[in-house]
Amino acid sequence: MNQTSVCPRFEKGMRIVSKRWAGLIIHQLLKGPQRFCTIETALQISGRLLSERLKELEHEGIVKRDVYPETPVRIEYSLTDKGRALAPVFREMEKWTSVWIELDEEPAADPLTK
Amino acid sequence: MNQTSVCPRFEKGMRIVSKRWAGLIIHQLLKGPQRFCTIETALQISGRLLSERLKELEHEGIVKRDVYPETPVRIEYSLTDKGRALAPVFREMEKWTSVWIELDEEPAADPLTK
């Protein structure tokens, strides 16, 4: 009846960025270009899903994939301008989580990761 | 080996907010308190999932549920302080989508929703 519906751009953007793992992958890449196994280890995501998400994000123009034919081959993932432009979103998200989120249980699994 | 892993608070926050529909529901409630069917219509989400998400968000302390025993009963959902504190995140997200996202196809389905 009125403008109760959501802006379709916003909806589309949210669908891309808020897909499971996508946000964490982008956040991780905001730290700088990284290779597959680095992201895999940092996020504890499976190779299957990481591969899938990176392809999707590359397709959306958010992530860039660079192949360095060294030995062994090095493949680095980084953010495009479009991806880096998400930095303020994640900065605000970090602020929010630092103020409002607290952890429940198992705070001390591995002393090294403190 | 080093601090390559993600801040667990950030991860938890992302898990809550970036769950499918959660972001859009919060964004919708940032416009003001609303009842179930209003959100359902605005987001085109099914009752089943809306019910599920609202319960989860209520459990996380982001959404508040108020029952007004009028006739017929009116139930309003609104954001708590924790929920409203997400406003800057969505403001930045809106900025990003307005600059970087463009729509593909079917731009003119219903002239009323323009």
Place this chain on the structure above:
DNA sequence: ATACTTACTTACATAAAGTAACCTTATTAC
């Protein structure tokens, strides 16, 4: 009594995510 509305639930089919094993190319170790 029947129909209507809001706010949900239940049941079931489909899609996405999680897990583990396997593959490919290349390099060094024996």
Place this chain on the structure above:
DNA sequence: GTAATAAGGTTACTTTATGTAAGTAAGTAT
């Protein structure tokens, strides 16, 4: 040459989440 190692995946399979449709309960309205 054969085995072992490594990066960057892919395949096959199980579990969980999502989508869809129909049904329920409380409270009028007719």
